[in-house]
Amino acid sequence: MKALLIAEYRDGKLLENIYELIAFAGKIGADTATVLVGDAANVPRCSGTLYLADVAKYSEYNPELHKQLILAAVSKENPDYIVFSHSSYGWDLAPRVAASLKIAQVSEVVKVIDGNFEVGCCNAKMRRIVKPSTAKSVVTLQAGAFSMEGEPQGTPTVVALDVAGGGNVEFLGYEPAEAKDVDLGKAEIIVSAGRGVGKKDNIPVIAALAKALGGELGASRPVVDAGWVEHSHQVGTTGQTVSPKLYVACGISGAIQHLAGMKKSDFIIAINKDKDAPIGEVADVLVVADVMQLAPALTEKLRK
Amino acid sequence: MKLLVCIKQVPDMESRFKVNESGDWFSEADLAYRMNEYDEYAVEQAVQLREQLGDSAELTVLSIGPDRVVEAIKKALAMGCDRGAHIQDPAVHKKDPWQVASIIAEYARDKKYDLIFTGMQSQDRGSAQIGVTVAELLGYASATTLVNFEYADGTVKGKRELEGGIKSVVRMKLPALVTCQLGLNVPRYPTLPNIMKAKKKEIEAVPVGNVLKEDSLSASNSFYPPVKSGGGVVLEGDVADLVDKLVGILKEKNFVAK
Ligand SMILES: Cc1cc2nc3c(=O)[nH]c(=O)nc-3n(C[C@H](O)[C@H](O)[C@H](O)COP(=O)(O)OP(=O)(O)OC[C@H]3O[C@@H](n4cnc5c(N)ncnc54)[C@H](O)[C@@H]3O)c2cc1C
Numbered sequence A: 001m002k003a004l005l006i007a008e009y010r011d012g013k014l015l016e017n018i019y020e021l022i023a024f025a026g027k028i029g030a031d032t033a034t035v036l037v038g039d040a041a042n043v044p045r046c047s048g049t050l051y052l053a054d055v056a057k058y059s060e061y062n063p064e065l066h067k068q069l070i071l072a073a074v075s076k077e078n079p080d081y082i083v084f085s086h087s088s089y090g091w092d093l094a095p096r097v098a099a100s101l102k103i104a105q106v107s108e109v110v111k112v113i114d115g116n117f118e119v120g121c122c123n124a125k126m127r128r129i130v131k132p133s134t135a136k137s138v139v140t141l142q143a144g145a146f147s148m149e150g151e152p153q154g155t156p157t158v159v160a161l162d163v164a165g166g167g168n169v170e171f172l173g174y175e176p177a178e179a180k181d182v183d184l185g186k187a188e189i190i191v192s193a194g195r196g197v198g199k200k201d202n203i204p205v206i207a208a209l210a211k212a213l214g215g216e217l218g219a220s221r222p223v224v225d226a227g228w229v230e231h232s233h234q235v236g237t238t239g240q241t242v243s244p245k246l247y248v249a250c251g252i253s254g255a256i257q258h259l260a261g262m263k264k265s266d267f268i269i270a271i272n273k274d275k276d277a278p279i280g281e282v283a284d285v286l287v288v289a290d291v292m293q294l295a296p297a298l299t300e301k302l303r304k
Numbered sequence B: 001m002k003l004l005v006c007i008k009q010v011p012d013m014e015s016r017f018k019v020n021e022s023g024d025w026f027s028e029a030d031l032a033y034r035m036n037e038y039d040e041y042a043v044e045q046a047v048q049l050r051e052q053l054g055d056s057a058e059l060t061v062l063s064i065g066p067d068r069v070v071e072a073i074k075k076a077l078a079m080g081c082d083r084g085a086h087i088q089d090p091a092v093h094k095k096d097p098w099q100v101a102s103i104i105a106e107y108a109r110d111k112k113y114d115l116i117f118t119g120m121q122s123q124d125r126g127s128a129q130i131g132v133t134v135a136e137l138l139g140y141a142s143a144t145t146l147v148n149f150e151y152a153d154g155t156v157k158g159k160r161e162l163e164g165g166i167k168s169v170v171r172m173k174l175p176a177l178v179t180c181q182l183g184l185n186v187p188r189y190p191t192l193p194n195i196m197k198a199k200k201k202e203i204e205a206v207p208v209g210n211v212l213k214e215d216s217l218s219a220s221n222s223f224y225p226p227v228k229s230g231g232g233v234v235l236e237g238d239v240a241d242l243v244d245k246l247v248g249i250l251k252e253k254n255f256v257a258k
Helices: A020-029 A065-075 A090-101 A200-212 A221-225 A254-263 A290-304 B037-058 B067-080 B096-110 B130-138 B193-200 B239-252
Strands: A002-006 A030-039 A048-052 A081-085 A104-113 A115-119 A126-132 A137-141 A155-159 A169-175 A187-192 A215-220 A247-248 A267-272 A285-288 B003-005 B009-011 B034-035 B056-063 B083-088 B117-121 B141-151 B156-161 B167-173 B176-180 B203-206 B234-235
Touching: A002 A020, A002 A065, A020 A030, A020 A081, A020 A104, A020 A137, A020 B203, A030 A065, A048 A065, A065 A254, A065 B141, A081 A090, A090 A104, A090 B096, A090 B130, A090 B141, A104 A126, A115 B083, A126 B083, A137 B130, A169 B141, A187 A200, A200 A215, A200 A290, A215 A221, A267 A290, A267 B096, B003 B037, B003 B067, B003 B130, B009 B067, B034 B037, B034 B067, B037 B056, B037 B067, B037 B117, B037 B141, B037 B176, B056 B067, B056 B096, B067 B083, B067 B193, B067 B203, B083 B096, B096 B130, B117 B130, B130 B141, B130 B176, B141 B167, B156 B176, B234 B239
Parallel strands: A002 A030, A002 A081, A030 A048, A048 A155, A081 A137, A104 A137, A187 A215, A187 A247, A247 A267, A267 A285, A285 B234, B003 B056, B003 B117, B056 B083, B083 B203, B117 B176, B141 B176
Antiparallel strands: A104 A115, A115 A126, A169 B167, B009 B034, B141 B156, B156 B167
């Protein structure tokens, strides 16, 4: 079995998520070849062939050209699986490759069970097994779902990859993330507000609990998007990654993008009225309650 | 200019999901439905562009599914779409992403839309495939995960959101497709007068058989809750009791003084 792994490169650097793809290939027992639009000074430690296309020529984001490059590697390697991270690069590019080859795509695989791919659904509350019916298939992997045991090793055989053509999306450059006015990374205690808090007027109740515990206020994304709390407080893949001693999630369902930012916290307390909320999977204590009743009562008790 | 926005109706994610009889998806009983959250941003952006362009533009909202999805179409019409297209499919959950995208592309092909909007993913399936696949099938340029959108003179300029909140600025010419990320804009609530006006807007009904030309490329026959991995404690009951227990835990762990 052969897996073609698609590495990522951003802002002049190889991304580490290639090692998650290698771990996945190991799990399904596949030999690997790798594609990278990058540079020769930044190649992953791995075995097999590395198809290297020059980023100076093909840009860090040019989905049409990157697709053509991957298709060129596919025709050389004839892989059973073409594997991406389910990242902003992967979910943008994977369906283009799958559609060109008219093959199945299984998105955001979280686990391999007896050779089958398990994916999440319904905001991570449920799971499904999705089986490709085509001989080849495209697979994207949930960030953090697969990890290597031990250090990555090996030196790939580098083969230059080139295709002709232009592309239809122009990449104009990056814009940095909004400046942080709070560095949640340093906080020992974080109390975060999620959509379950209900409305902007209720945020002070959560902020008061944070204060009573001597911690900082964090937030999930909808709370930030709605303008209840500033972006610098957002925890998750598109916010900050935190690992405090105590994390209290108030009215937060526990979507993967939120969990990715806080699951390494030492101790997690979740307050949620839904006993099945996926936050329960990472919580040391799940308190099933209306947060707007529980949080003020807890704050009052702590103040005494 | 012709605009299309594709939406999905999904259950409220706070629902308790029960497995249906065939064991491959949720049981429809006792669920409340709403427009997929990501699609609300897509509809809002499409409506804003429609307003920017004025009457030279026409905006269609499309949804695939059983009769209940007409509610979601009506909401989009009340938000400002001009007309609806309901692809009638009582068993859309049995279609794989390839088929869903093919249905949309088949419907859209001869209509020659200049710009298509979709959500970046659905809340229930979350494959994040449909938008890009539609664009590929139609030969349109596309970019995903937009948190900023501008249109002028046949060109879309957008910002894609990357991990860590970094943005990637991209530009493309029409015809094009964009997939919309949370926070792209502030989706409006339909006002009562607009809800009334929307009642008069046309909703074209298209039996799925007319536009389904493709077999599936993948299959799923299972639907189940995740195996609980964490050994966490679940506390339930009266608020005063819960507070006492929590304070006990916080003391024991030395988060508050004993
Ligand atoms: C590419 C991408 C990047 C993303 N990045 C991030 C990110 O960085 N950070 C992030 O947080 N999200 C991110 N998201 C969004 C993420 O997928 C979820 O939509 C989001 O985390 C949900 O926030 P929430 O839990 O507050 O809201 P919901 O999912 O709506 O959950 C609300 C919860 O509150 C509970 N609740 C409701 N009322 C009460 C009450 N009275 N008392 C107690 N509990 C109650 C409900 O049971 C529910 O579990 C991203 C999504 C994508 C696609």
